Amino acid sequence: MTAIINGKPQAIEAGERLIDLINRSGAEIPQVCYHPQLGPIQTCDTCMVEVDGKLVRACGTLAADGMNVVTSSARADAAQREAFDRILGNHLLYCTVCDNNNGNCTVHNTTKLLNVEHQEIPFKAKPYEVDMSNPFYRYDPDQCILCGRCVEACQNLQVNETLSIDWEDAHPRVLWDAGAPIGESSCVSCGHCVTVCPCNALMEKSMLGEAGFFTALPKPALDDMIDVVKGVEPEAGYGPILKLSEMEAAMRESHIKRTKTVCTYCGVGCSFDIWTKDRHILKVEPAEGPANGVSTCIKGKFGWDYVNSPDRLTKPLIREGDTFREASWDEALTLVARRFAEIKAKTGPDSLAFISSSKCTNEESYLMQKLARAVIGTNNMDNCSRYCQAPATTGLFRTVGYGGDSGSISDIEKAGLVLIIGSNTAESHPVLATRVKRSHKLHGQKLIVSDLRENEMARRADVFLHPRPGTDLFWLSAVTRYILDNGLANQAFIDKWVNGAQEYIKSLEPFTLEMASERTGLPVETLKRVGHMIVEADGVCILWAMGVTQHIMGSDTSTAISNLLLATGNYMRPGTGAYPLRGHNNVQGASDHGAMPNYFPGYQKVDDPAIRAKFEKAWNVSLPPKPGLDNHLMIDAIHDGRLKAMYVFGEEMSLVDSNANYVADALSKLDFFVMQEIFFTETCRFADVIFPASPSLEKEGTFTSTERRIQRLYRVLEPLGESRPDWEIIQDIANRLGAGWKYKHPSEIYAEIAPLTPLMAGVTYERLEGYKTLQWPVAEDGSDQPLLYTEQFQFPDGKATFFPLEWTEPSNQQDAEFDLHLNNGRLLEHFHEGNMTYRTEGIREKTPCTFVEVSQELATDRGIQTGSWVQLTSPYGKVRAQAVITTRVHGKELYMPMNSVNEPVNRLTSSYTDKVTHTPAYKETSVKLKVLEEIGENPLPRTNSRFGHPTPQKGVEVERKWKRKDYREPGDQLVQIQTR
Numbered sequence: 015m016t017a018i019i020n021g022k023p024q025a026i027e028a029g030e031r032l033i034d035l036i037n038r039s040g041a042e043i044p045q046v047c048y049h050p051q052l053g054p055i056q057t058c059d060t061c062m063v064e065v066d067g068k069l070v071r072a073c074g075t076l077a078a079d080g081m082n083v084v085t086s087s088a089r090a091d092a093a094q095r096e097a098f099d100r101i102l103g104n105h106l107l108y109c110t111v112c113d114n115n116n117g118n119c120t121v122h123n124t125t126k127l128l129n130v131e132h133q134e135i136p137f138k139a140k141p142y143e144v145d146m147s148n149p150f151y152r153y154d155p156d157q158c159i160l161c162g163r164c165v166e167a168c169q170n171l172q173v174n175e176t177l178s179i180d181w182e183d184a185h186p187r188v189l190w191d192a193g194a195p196i197g198e199s200s201c202v203s204c205g206h207c208v209t210v211c212p213c214n215a216l217m218e219k220s221m222l223g224e225a226g227f228f229t230a231l232p233k234p235a236l237d238d239m240i241d242v243v244k245g246v247e248p249e250a251g252y253g254p255i256l257k258l259s260e261m262e263a264a265m266r267e268s269h270i271k272r273t274k275t276v277c278t279y280c281g282v283g284c285s286f287d288i289w290t291k292d293r294h295i296l297k298v299e300p301a302e303g304p305a306n307g308v309s310t311c312i313k314g315k316f317g318w319d320y321v322n323s324p325d326r327l328t329k330p331l332i333r334e335g336d337t338f339r340e341a342s343w344d345e346a347l348t349l350v351a352r353r354f355a356e357i358k359a360k361t362g363p364d365s366l367a368f369i370s371s372s373k374c375t376n377e378e379s380y381l382m383q384k385l386a387r388a389v390i391g392t393n394n395m396d397n398c399s400r401y402c403q404a405p406a407t408t409g410l411f412r413t414v415g416y417g418g419d420s421g422s423i424s425d426i427e428k429a430g431l432v433l434i435i436g437s438n439t440a441e442s443h444p445v446l447a448t449r450v451k452r453s454h455k456l457h458g459q460k461l462i463v464s465d466l467r468e469n470e471m472a473r474r475a476d477v478f479l480h481p482r483p484g485t486d487l488f489w490l491s492a493v494t495r496y497i498l499d500n501g502l503a504n505q506a507f508i509d510k511w512v513n514g515a516q517e518y519i520k521s522l523e524p525f526t527l528e529m530a531s532e533r534t535g536l537p538v539e540t541l542k543r544v545g546h547m548i549v550e551a552d553g554v555c556i557l558w559a560m561g562v563t564q565h566i567m568g569s570d571t572s573t574a575i576s577n578l579l580l581a582t583g584n585y586m587r588p589g590t591g592a593y594p595l596r597g598h599n600n601v602q603g604a605s606d607h608g609a610m611p612n613y614f615p616g617y618q619k620v621d622d623p624a625i626r627a628k629f630e631k632a633w634n635v636s637l638p639p640k641p642g643l644d645n646h647l648m649i650d651a652i653h654d655g656r657l658k659a660m661y662v663f664g665e666e667m668s669l670v671d672s673n674a675n676y677v678a679d680a681l682s683k684l685d686f687f688v689m690q691e692i693f694f695t696e697t698c699r700f701a702d703v704i705f706p707a708s709p710s711l712e713k714e715g716t717f718t719s720t721e722r723r724i725q726r727l728y729r730v731l732e733p734l735g736e737s738r739p740d741w742e743i744i745q746d747i748a749n750r751l752g753a754g755w756k757y758k759h760p761s762e763i764y765a766e767i768a769p770l771t772p773l774m775a776g777v778t779y780e781r782l783e784g785y786k787t788l789q790w791p792v793a794e795d796g797s798d799q800p801l802l803y804t805e806q807f808q809f810p811d812g813k814a815t816f817f818p819l820e821w822t823e824p825s826n827q828q829d830a831e832f833d834l835h836l837n838n839g840r841l842l843e844h845f846h847e848g849n850m851t852y853r854t855e856g857i858r859e860k861t862p863c864t865f866v867e868v869s870q871e872l873a874t875d876r877g878i879q880t881g882s883w884v885q886l887t888s889p890y891g892k893v894r895a896q897a898v899i900t901t902r903v904h905g906k907e908l909y910m911p912m913n914s915v916n917e918p919v920n921r922l923t924s925s926y927t928d929k930v931t932h933t934p935a936y937k938e939t940s941v942k943l944k945v946l947e948e949i950g951e952n953p954l955p956r957t958n959s960r961f962g963h964p965t966p967q968k969g970v971e972v973e974r975k976w977k978r979k980d981y982r983e984p985g986d987q988l989v990q991i992q993t994r
């Protein structure tokens with residue numbers, strides 16, 4: 015298909031919008047409200063062009079074969095100018111003293127593109143105050159051009175549905191929850207609206223008075239300057255004024271640095287530019303990250319204050335009795351090397367253990383396991399995937415072969431049905447959740463959620479399943495059996511691609527719908543409905559997280575998920591597959607790069623002689639042949655006296671491991687304990703030496719996200735004080751033990767990893783330059799696999815395998831004494847225990863502490879009010895917290911977010927683990943509750959978004975603007991050819 019653009023033929027891509035075709039052709043037209051990631055919202059009318067002699071909005075028109083398009087005819091030009099003139103009536107042009115004058119302001123650039131010299135419609139202020147009530151951003155109604163990009167982003171991309179425009183009002187403006195102050199609305203501070211705003215109406219507070227040379231002037235002085243500029247305009251026109259502001263914008267380039275990085279919080283893998291002025295973080299600017307585009311959540315957009323926190327460790331510390339003293343690097347490194355060597359000589363290499371950080375880079379995990387294996391001589395090496403993800407990996411290893419998500423986040427968007435099990439996706443993986451919410455809202459995707467809590471995704475779901483705790487395996491297997499028994503399975507797929515059907519079907523015998531109903535409490539009819547929805551859907555993706563994995567059946571339930579997908583043929587094509595949602599930014603990468611007791615990088619077995627020989631040759635050492643201790647077994651080994659020394663970096667082990675009192679007790683028994691951290695954490699209290707490390711913004715390297723996407727991060731800031739990147743510290747320790755490593759940059763480490771690791775064979779820093787990414791497996795020629803299993807499964811015969819399962823009773827079931835079930839997990843605003851997020855003031859303001867969610871029934875029964883202090887006791891410990899009465903939990907089920915250093919929920923969790931992987935059964939915890947006498951305020955302040963009242967609507971709803979009496983289409987004869 016071809017259209018003619020300004021006399022030249024231009025080939026059309028399938029489904030292409032006219033505006034994209036024009037942009038591709040190189041013709042320049044104004045397009046103030048258009049943003050490719052939001053789609054056409056048609057509010058600004060500046061993109062008018064002539065198509066076959068009629069005026070149309072280019073953004074709202076699909077390109078069609080034979081179209082004759084003229085972008086700058088007199089009529090189109092007049093319409094574009096008229097439309098833009100109306101915009102200037104809503105916006106005071108004071109670019110030189112505006113913090114948004116950074117070369118990327120759409121309003122400024124359009125003024126220039128159209129050579130606007132004078133505006134016909136004078137600027138008129140709106141009768142509203144600037145809203146400063148959100149801790150992170152502000153809204154200035156006077157500068158708001160009513161383009162509605164923010165509304166579209168909030169309604170249909172983030173799908174928080176907070177924003178709207180009151181098109182019928184005499185003075186329309188953007189509204190939060192139909193008119194609440196921002197700080198008291200349902201706004202979750204994800205920042206989408208701020209990111210897409212084409213001018214300075216919505217701005218990060220961290221930019222204000224900081225970005226420009228003149229923008230920090232006191233308001234009266236600023237107003238005077240604006241008056242001067244406005245006074246000059248009638249005489250001189252905008253031309254010279256814009257030139258001046260452009261000079262000022264160019265000068266800013268000398269002090270504003272823009273550096274690409276990858277988010278350091280969850281596993282979604284959002285990437286963005288960070289704008290800095292010296293050490294001041296001006297803003298996070300997401301634009302073209304392959305996982306997130308313009309999207310972020312509160313943590314990625316605004317949660318970076320920890321980097322400059324005065325609490326940062328900046329010097330090595332050495333224990334002296336009960337306290338620590340500052341030491342030189344030389345002294346601390348020498349001490350660590352000496353003690354490691356002594357302990358190795360005295361009690362053997364297996365009396366030392368190493369734990370790598372899932373927050374740190376792939377290169378750092380690689381070096382840590384190399385230090386353990388090649389320098390010390392032990393496989394006692396692990397990372398925190400043991401706490402959450404290992405069971406999911408096992409389930410996938412058993413059935414399909416690769417331990418990673420089957421496809422990309424974009425595949426999840428395409429699914430006809432998404433099934434979420436045991437994941438509070440909207441809070442734990444916020445940006446990934448937005449894609450599901452969007453597909454569900456706009457594109458008819460069906461959503462089933464199985465969870466104990468009625469979380470946001472559950473509330474949006476077509477079917478919400480609330481099974482009894484720990485029983486997902488039962489209903490999943492029963493639904494699979496129902497599908498197989500009733501001829502609803504994808505038999506052709508099974509015949510061609512799946513081994514082991516007979517044995518598997520036999521293993522399903524106990525899993526009848528009736529038994530499932532009895533065990534789970536879910537009605538038979540509901541389970542049947544779920545089965546039919548699954549087989550009728552055009553593509554099913556199953557997403558799961560710690561609600562599945564942190565059970566003694568974590569591996570088995572993960573396997574049951576994959577079995578169900580195989581039975582229904584939901585692998586091998588876009589919009590299908592298994593998606594264990596990785597929790598930490600680099601928990602996937604830490605395991606991929608060998609921070610495990612049984613695998614070298616790329617899941618190559620340590621007990622395979624050929625593999626070991628390969629690494630021995632490369633590293634020029636002999637290597638231990640038996641798998642080492644995982645982090646659960648390490649704790650037992652310390653208690654038993656077998657493990658004497660540990661080296662842990664970037665892991666708050668004493669709070670995040672289960673049965674925290676038992677873990678802390680173990681750590682206090684170590685002969686020698688080395689920590690490497692950015693703050694003095696709870697775990698540091700047990701250390702003998704603490705090295706000050708640099709966070710992600712202060713180093714280079716790569717992270718691997720949940721979708722197996724390897725991405726580079728660049729150094730945004732220099733390391734603070736004497737802190738150093740983890741890989742440098744690990745190398746220094748290794749070298750003091752005689753290793754002779756000579757890495758000068760993480761790229762050199764990756765150059766060693768790739769040839770040793772078939773999974774990453776083609777990974778190079780050049781191929782990851784800037785925003786380029788690779789999704790493993792990466793062949794030597796650099797080709798990667800965004801969608802796995804397109805040609806075969808990862809087994810020798812290319813087929814997948816059904817894996818038979820049995821039912822195991824959950825541990826720690828309620829009894830007469832410990833009569834309540836305690837669930838736990840993340841909160842949107844905080845990451846884990848909150849070591850990083852509590853250091854952002856705005857986050858602390860919105861979510862100052864942890865709490866316990868209590869159902870209305872239980873509250874009535876026990877006389878608990880919101881704000882009541884309660885004590886929870888399990889067989890393993892006690893915590894105190896304030897209650898929040900909510901409909902999110904039911905009956906005798908409690909929920910406690912994990913964001914607390916003082917009262918961590920893991921004092922209550924047990925040492926029971928998943929049978930296969932030793933992942934703690936965090937989600938199998940029974941407690942008793944005592945109501946204490948104290949009653950305080952609601953632990954969630956009124957400003958928390960959970961108190962808001964969202965206003966869902968279709969989007970910007972521009973049709974309401976078009977119906978206004980004072981609205982007239984610019985130009986003449988505007989026609990709507992075909993809108994979305």
Ligand code: SF4
Pocket residue numbers: 164167168172174175176177200201202203204205206207208
């Ligand atoms: S939730 Fe808040 S920050 Fe996010 S897009 Fe909506 S209004 Fe903006």
Ligand code: SF4
Pocket residue numbers: 157158159160161162163164165188207210211212213215216
């Ligand atoms: S605040 Fe919203 S409507 Fe106003 S200019 Fe910014 S994006 Fe457009």
Ligand code: SF4
Pocket residue numbers: 277278279280281282283284306309310311312313314315443444445446
């Ligand atoms: S969704 Fe995850 S990766 Fe993205 S900004 Fe939020 S915390 Fe960071």
Ligand code: FES
Pocket residue numbers: 044045046047048055056057058059060061062071072073074
């Ligand atoms: S770009 Fe705004 S109406 Fe088309």
